[in-house]
Amino acid sequence: MLKLPEIKVGIVAVSRDCFPVTLSKERKERVVKEYGKGLYNCSVVVENEKDVLAALEELKRAEVNALVVYLGNFGPEAPETMLAQKFGGPVMFAAATEESKEDLVQGRGDAYCGMLNASYNLNLRGIRAYIPEYPVGTASEVAAMIRDFSKIARAIVGVKKLKVFSFGPRPKDFFACNAPIKALYDLGVEIEENSELDLFEAFHAHKDDKRIPALVAEMEGELGEGNCYPGILPKLAQYEITLLDWYESHLGASEFGVFANKCWPAFQTQFGFVPCYVNGRLAARGIPVACETDIYGALTEFILECVSDAPAMLLDINNTVPADLAKEVENYRITDLFMGFHCGNGSPCLLKKPKMKYQLIMKRSLEPDGEPDITRGTLEGEIADGKVTLFRLQSGADTRLKAYVAEGEVLDLPTHTFGTVGVFAVHEMGRFYRHVLIENNFPHHAGVARGNVGKALFEVLKLLGVANVGTPRPANCLYPDENPF
Template sequence: MNHMPKEKIGIVAVSRDCFPMTLSETRRKAVVKAYQEKYGEIYECPVCVENEIHMRQALADIRAAECNALVVYLGNFGPESSETLLIKEFEGPAMVVAAAEETGDNLIQGRGDAYCGMLNASYNLKLRNLKAYIPEYPVGTAEECADMIHEFCSIARAVIGLRNLKIISFGPRPQDFLACNAPIKQLYNLGVEIEENSELDLFEAFKNHAGDERIPQVVAEMEQELGAGNKKPEILTKLAQYELTLTDWVEGHKGSREFTAIAGKCWPAFQTQFGFVPCYVNSRLTKRGIPVSCEVDIYGALSEFIGTVISQDAVTLLDINNSVPADMYEKEIKGKYEYTLKDTFMGFHCGNTPSDKLSFCEMKYQLIMARSLPEEVTQGTLEGDIAPGNITFYRLQSTSDAKIRAYIAQGEVLPVATRSFGSIGVFAIPEMGRFYRHVLIEKNYPHHGAVAFGHFGKTLYEVFKYLGVPVEEIDFNQPKGMLYPAENPFA
């Protein structure tokens, strides 16, 4: 996937001056060997940090090696000040992991006490107001530490991406879509830049792309992608013109940032002025690693970007839209899958889901808009049932008073025909009914949720923690018997 951050991990071993430095060095080499055999590249810093002078030497070395993510490895107890100062001065995403003792036959000169050293490291991080990823159980063998470092890669990639992200938006949120209102204060807290534009600016740029010599090539790409689903060939030239408008805008406006996401306007005046709807183009950019949200949903675009970076795959943004009819549940779900009716719902948007995430796709018109507008100006949706498989429904959101919170719920798209329109699927999430009431409604989340195709809850949870979301504000679909704070225990 293009337009995505890449992490280069550097590992630095640390050693307490009253412990043998060779213990940390030997254990570091074993971790590097295990990682390289199983996962590939990792940079091994030759400097073992015992004091602040060593810390600066190690820092210079990993910077020279162009590492953008750091693993501090406690091969023994470790020097708590030097190791945390390394994290502070490195400034990029960092994790701390510690060595388990190796054998009961060598617990005198070969005992490292890193189990204890991890406690001191975490305490010193807190004293200095520093963030570092500490795995669920951060003490392990060389092979176990290699696995933990591999899990850190996705977390590091997301943090690197956000610190180099600009969200480009067009227009204010549509009337009666205050749910997508987005105080931007938390974007800056996360290290994200934002450029807010008028849709009039976008319309001018679109008009200036009329007759662009690249349009026929983009049309040909669209025709190839759509295949037999190309039901509206007459609209492709305009869609190609719009796609070039957005991609040129991104290149011309990303400034000092490497990565971009777009919060786009798509109604109410878009259709009548541009002459189409942008859904298909949104799906194509999202597929290439430039997520595009609908209805100027800035935090939706942010959430999509995080999921794209973590999954290294396309995502989508859907309305948590409608219940599954009881007769449909009885006929096609009950007895075949271990879900109640309240565990199911339909996720829908007009036509913004990438083609490779649909079981089938066709270029159509936007039925809801066509109820009040001429059909010809509502063409441009990519419609089809979302492909069955595991999903993670999630969102990172600022509240109206600029507090940050998030939710994560793992489930699946069922192989059940929706019999409906748009980009749509039958979703099943365990205990969705309770999650819907006591998280989505109770905590005033908007109707848009990001969807990653796979189970990525563990990584998303760690990313949100690393970004500073309070753990009490990271909600998930709690299992039966585990009550939400506002849930009636007598219900």
């Protein structure tokens, strides 16, 4: 089970006092019925400031942590936005559409107009609320909006209660992973930076831990026939227990945590293994472990897991697809294709026939002549085909946040190479690569989630205040810096 925020969404109807309050009540009840189980139905209809206080008290008792403010009629612009301001968590605004030509006198709510005033007052109060692309709808349409909002809210709640644990300085010649951490504090994320020696000491303190044999047995069951190097499992189990114990004892005032750990080259010579398999296993539990001390990569993975409700990966946007392989692909040009790769950090559930292997690139330099020993620990296999979303949240030298979101797919196509790897396809990837990734100085690490979740990610970024968000543009829509000739 993923260790992610549990979201309890509540809905509060609001009503302008010169409109029938029954209009808001009845329309809200229809939304609740359409949504089904899981939506808390607040008994207070907010018409004034005292109602705001009563609603907030009820929502607190019910442990609601994401709020829908529903305009069943025009709505009271000051109280409804005060409710959003004082709630303290993610808030969505939606409004009711008119229902019948037979009821446009006493039954007309004018919520279409009310949403305009609500947005104006939200801006006055400096509130970032989620407003759907078309926020006025029928009961079933608003219920669908709320389902989208629940995924967005989980990411917002998670980020505000997150701590990033890092071990070791970010590697030399990987400056792309080295970004200022001030923007983390701007988001409300805590950061605990530690030395590799702290991790080394904690690892050795777990030598002969009584939990190791049971965890080794669990790993053996997970790997099955893919357990090519069983001798390395005790060390990997010791390392996993070390990280989980650190997580529990250092979480402090935060509720969720992720890791960004130095993983080479001294890691292999001192710890005696490659940590990739453990990284993937923890990601499957909602505790991503980013490679190469990539702090923003760890945050990226966590957000992806919140919106997709599934394990995510951190992959290199790694290499082109050779022409003799690309010719096997239909509906994409060769520049739409690339290979996503990493040493072996994919969760087993994301790979086809995963196998415990060794890190070939490290072996070339660390133990070139013998059988693999200290370079064992990768989980290799081709990434399962299907829809995916690429995402990265990053800070730059100016400490401002920027991001990109792209939807695509992993193709059912043999890669003929090693590692955790797959052939990715994104329409107009070549232009996106040049005018978003390169132009905006994004690092080589990309977060990858199963499914197309770009819609939710885009809204999460808006609520987090990220203004610079790059997305792929169709061929007839140029990027600002793209040469038109």
